[in-house]
Amino acid sequence: MNDATGDLPLDPSTLDLEWHRVCSVREIEDEEPFFDKVGGRSLMVVRQGARIAVFDDRCPHLGASMMGAMVEDGQVECPLHGASFDASSGTVLDGPTTQDLVCHPTQIVDAQVEVGLPRPGSSS
Numbered sequence: 001m002n003d004a005t006g007d008l009p010l011d012p013s014t015l016d017l018e019w020h021r022v023c024s025v026r027e028i029e030d031e032e033p034f035f036d037k038v039g040g041r042s043l044m045v046v047r048q049g050a051r052i053a054v055f056d057d058r059c060p061h062l063g064a065s066m067m068g069a070m071v072e073d074g075q076v077e078c079p080l081h082g083a084s085f086d087a088s089s090g091t092v093l094d095g096p097t098t099q100d101l102v103c104h105p106t107q108i109v110d111a112q113v114e115v116g117l118p119r120p121g122s123s124s
């Protein structure tokens with residue numbers, strides 16, 4: 001379960017989102033997470049072929065950065081204690097946590113990855 005929303009997948013049309021450019025699709029190596037700070041949040045972008053997902057850069061186990069995470073066989077693994085998550089949805093698969101990664105609505109516009117974050121002051 002996603003601790004930010006309670007359900008996956010998110011329906012962006014029901015949320016009051018502000019879209020932010022994160023990076024170019026070309027900047028993300030396949031299965032090599034890309035990290036950046038956007039809209040005041042630290043984010044991790046994971047690409048597996050044509051599938052791109054954007055998560056908070058925060059492992060739900062102890063809140064550590066996922067910097068150094070391994071991505072393999074559709075899973076992303078925290079470098080600290082090995083929790084593994086579905087690389088598309090953030091659903092926890094194994095390890096010392098029962099919480100999912102926070103996954104954000106994502107869109108590709110003109111080969112740019114955009115993330116939908118709650119508009120400041122909105123309740124979503």
Ligand code: FES
Nearest residue numbers: 059061078081083
């Ligand atoms: S901080 Fe990620 S598994 Fe412990």
